[in-house]
Amino acid sequence: MTALLEFEHIIQVNDLTNPELTVLGREALWQGLVYRASYPDHFNPALKCRLEPDTDEHFIRYIDVGEFELRDEVTLVPMQEVRTLIDGRTQPMHAESVATIEEPEPDQLFVRFSYKRDSIGIEGGLDADAFLKEAYSQQDRDAIIVIRQMVANNQLAGNSGH
Numbered sequence: 430m431t432a433l434l435e436f437e438h439i440i441q442v443n444d445l446t447n448p449e450l451t452v453l454g455r456e457a458l459w460q461g462l463v464y465r466a467s468y469p470d471h472f473n474p475a476l477k478c479r480l481e482p483d484t485d486e487h488f489i490r491y492i493d494v495g496e497f498e499l500r501d502e503v504t505l506v507p508m509q510e511v512r513t514l515i516d517g518r519t520q521p522m523h524a525e526s527v528a529t530i531e532e533p534e535p536d537q538l539f540v541r542f543s544y545k546r547d548s549i550g551i552e553g554g555l556d557a558d559a560f561l562k563e564a565y566s567q568q569d570r571d572a573i574i575v576i577r578q579m580v581a582n583n584q585l586a587g588n589s590g591h
Contacts, residue, residue, distance in 0.1 A: 438566050524547065
């Protein structure tokens with residue numbers, strides 16, 4: 430049985446104490462997260478991606494990663510969660526991720542990113558799992574920055590930053 434790497438982290442989207450930072454609305458943040466799930470190559474140019482539409486709340490994406498083509502199932506829980514699944518029973522790896530919008534107070538938006546995937550463990554004396562955790566966390570921070578830029582440039586439907 431393959432060991433699993435599981436971790437999560439939270440990114441604060443709106444800092445209501447910082448007047449320099451535009452407050453993103455939940456709809457704009459949601460649209461950005463859906464765009465990221467639909468077009469991951471926009472956020473990471475090293476990826477090649479194609480979509481197979483299914484329903485408004487479910488689609489399949491195929492991502493070329495080196496010599497692999499991974500088949501992701503993406504499930505949307507409108508205005509709340511984006512879930513992705515690479516089923517390890519039929520593919521070279523198993524990976525799940527969930528991006529959940531949390532709003533403990535009005536306009537106080539956070540995104541909780543949760544990951545579960547096959548562990549890589551130690552390779553060549555390096556803790557590959559620790560490297561993966563940091564890489565995922567950095568990609569998520571960068572994604573929020575890109576979503577902010579897209580909102581500022583009116584590139585998302587449902588743009589409701591204030």
